[in-house]
Amino acid sequence: MTRIAIDAPTALRIVTEGIAIPAAHSLVGPAILRSHALSTIYRDAREGRIDSGEARRRLDGIATLKIRLLGDRVSRARAFTLAEQLGWDDTALAEYLAVASLQADVLATDDSVLVTAAEGIIPVGSLDELLP
Numbered sequence: 001m002t003r004i005a006i007d008a009p010t011a012l013r014i015v016t017e018g019i020a021i022p023a024a025h026s027l028v029g030p031a032i033l034r035s036h037a038l039s040t041i042y043r044d045a046r047e048g049r050i051d052s053g054e055a056r057r058r059l060d061g062i063a064t065l066k067i068r069l070l071g072d073r074v075s076r077a078r079a080f081t082l083a084e085q086l087g088w089d090d091t092a093l094a095e096y097l098a099v100a101s102l103q104a105d106v107l108a109t110d111d112s113v114l115v116t117a118a119e120g121i122i123p124v125g126s127l128d129e130l131l132p
Helices: 008-017 032-046 052-064 073-086 092-103 112-117
Strands: 002-006 025-030 068-070 106-108
Touching: 002 008, 002 092, 008 025, 008 032, 008 052, 025 032, 025 092, 032 052, 032 092, 068 092, 073 092, 092 106, 092 112
Parallel strands: 002 025, 002 106, 025 068
Antiparallel strands: none
């Protein structure tokens, strides 16, 4: 089984495009993923890119997405260390790298900052590359 760490934009893509995750894969991410997804959905609705019905469908999709979300002491400490090593002002993106490095085989993201930062920490690929 391949454990795939994902970020919030990837989770939203899975939900909005109805992407099926094969049984041979499992998804993991940091607990903050749900808050990031909520903020993105809210912003999209507030700015008129989606209506409230679609916003609620996406929220339900995130709530029912089969993913293991982690926010334990070890992953938070790893995020803190990674943010320090990378010279970042915030730990938010470091949480994705921390969970990926501790619990996943690969990180699925299209975020250029995460892709660059992941070098030497965790292999990276886009969702299209990782799923058949």
